Structure formats: C-alpha cells, structure tokens
Amino acid sequence: MARAATTTLFWFMALMGLAVALFSARFLLPGGFMTEGMAFHLEARPAIFLAHVVGGATALGLGAFQLATWRGPRRTWHRRAGRVYVAACLIGAAAGFGLAVTTSAGPVASLGFGLLAVAWFGTTFLGWRRAVSGEFGQHRRWMIRSLSLTFAAVTLRLMLPMIPLTGLDYIEAYRLISFLCWIPNLLLAELWLRTSAWETPAPRPR
Numbered sequence: 001m002a003r004a005a006t007t008t009l010f011w012f013m014a015l016m017g018l019a020v021a022l023f024s025a026r027f028l029l030p031g032g033f034m035t036e037g038m039a040f041h042l043e044a045r046p047a048i049f050l051a052h053v054v055g056g057a058t059a060l061g062l063g064a065f066q067l068a069t070w071r072g073p074r075r076t077w078h079r080r081a082g083r084v085y086v087a088a089c090l091i092g093a094a095a096g097f098g099l100a101v102t103t104s105a106g107p108v109a110s111l112g113f114g115l116l117a118v119a120w121f122g123t124t125f126l127g128w129r130r131a132v133s134g135e136f137g138q139h140r141r142w143m144i145r146s147l148s149l150t151f152a153a154v155t156l157r158l159m160l161p162m163i164p165l166t167g168l169d170y171i172e173a174y175r176l177i178s179f180l181c182w183i184p185n186l187l188l189a190e191l192w193l194r195t196s197a198w199e200t201p202a203p204r205p206r
C-alpha cells in the first residue's frame with residue numbers, strides 16, 4: 001500500500017511538473033499569453049524574468065524523474081541530469097528572489113516569495129554539496145526538500161484559479177498564497193522524510 005501510494009505520488013509530481021514546465025515555456029514565445037503581473041516583470045526586468053522561467057521550467061521537467069533514477073542502471077543519467085537540475089534551481093531561485101523583492105503585490109508577497117527563493121536555493125545547494133562530499137544519504141534528503149520547493153510552481157498554479165472561491169480580494173489572497181504555495185510542501189516533505197524508510201539501504205552480503 002505504501003509503495004503504491006509513493007508510486008502514485010511520483011507520477012502525479014512528474015506529470016504535473018511537466019505540464020507546468022510546458023505551460024511556463026509559453027513565456028519564451030513571442031506574444032505568449034501572460035497575466036498582468038508577469039507582463040510587468042517581463043517589461044521591467046526581462047533578463048531576470050526569463051532566467052527564472054528557464055530555470056524553473058527546466059527544474060520542473062527534470063526534478064521528479066530524479067526520484068526514479070538515483071540507483072540501479074540509470075545512475076549515470078541521474079548524475080548528469082542532476083547537475084542540470086542543480087544549475088536550473090540555483091538560477092531560477094536567484095532570479096526568483098530578484099522578482100520577489102520588486103513585486104508590485106507589496107511587502108508581504110515579497111517576503112513570501114523571497115523566502116521561497118532563499119529556501120529553494122539553500123536546499124538545492126546543500127544537496128549538491130552533500131553529493132560532492134559523498135554523503136549520499138543526506139544528499140537525497142536535501143534534494144527531496146529541494147524538489148518540494150520546485151513543486152511550489154505547481155501548487156501556486158493550482159491555488160491561483162481558486163482565489164474567487166475564497167471571497168477574498170485577489171491581492172489579499174495572492175499575498176497568502178506567496179506562503180501557502182511552498183510551506184505546506186516543505187512540511188509534507190519533512191514529514192515523509194521522518195516517517196518513510198525509502199532510503200534504507202539493503203544489507204551488504206557478507
């Protein structure tokens with residue numbers, strides 16, 4: 001039962017991540033549809049905006065599949081794709097921080113998205129450092145946290161269409177979502193890490 005739930009969660013994350021990555025890629029096309037807020041960022045700071053889009057979309061497209069390739073014959077793919085994932089996250093997070101501190105939604109949204117960018121950058125960097133130093137158990141734990149924050153791009157897009165159902169003013173709800181799109185993800189990832197035996201290595205033959 002637990003294995004089936006994990007498999008279902010993996011495919012949900014992979015498919016949703018790919019869907020949002022492809023949907024976000026429209027920002028790279030001339031005349032691609034975007035909200036007023038996105039248009040504001042593209043016009044005011046195009047390099048930062050496009051770096052965030054490219055970094056985030058790449059991380060989303062690769063991220064979930066890293067969970068299925070960390071052992072066995074696909075480890076070579078895991079290492080190579082992992083380097084791309086790390087670079088994409090660090091670029092996307094740094095650019096996301098630049099967008100957060102200049103958002104027109106006010107200081108609360110700036111704080112929410114700014115903390116997300118810092119946490120995303122930090123968890124990914126720590127995961128990479130653990131891999132470089134050969135601490136692969138800790139590497140996997142930090143990368144699970146990183147993936148939960150990468151997935152904030154999905155939860156954000158699931159929450160935004162629900163704003164009219166809340167009865168709140170759009171900007172007021174958007175400020176709440178700047179925290180709600182990632183904090184529950186990180187808490188759930190931490191809960192899973194503390195209760196799951198997914199990374200317990202098989203005993204070595206004697």
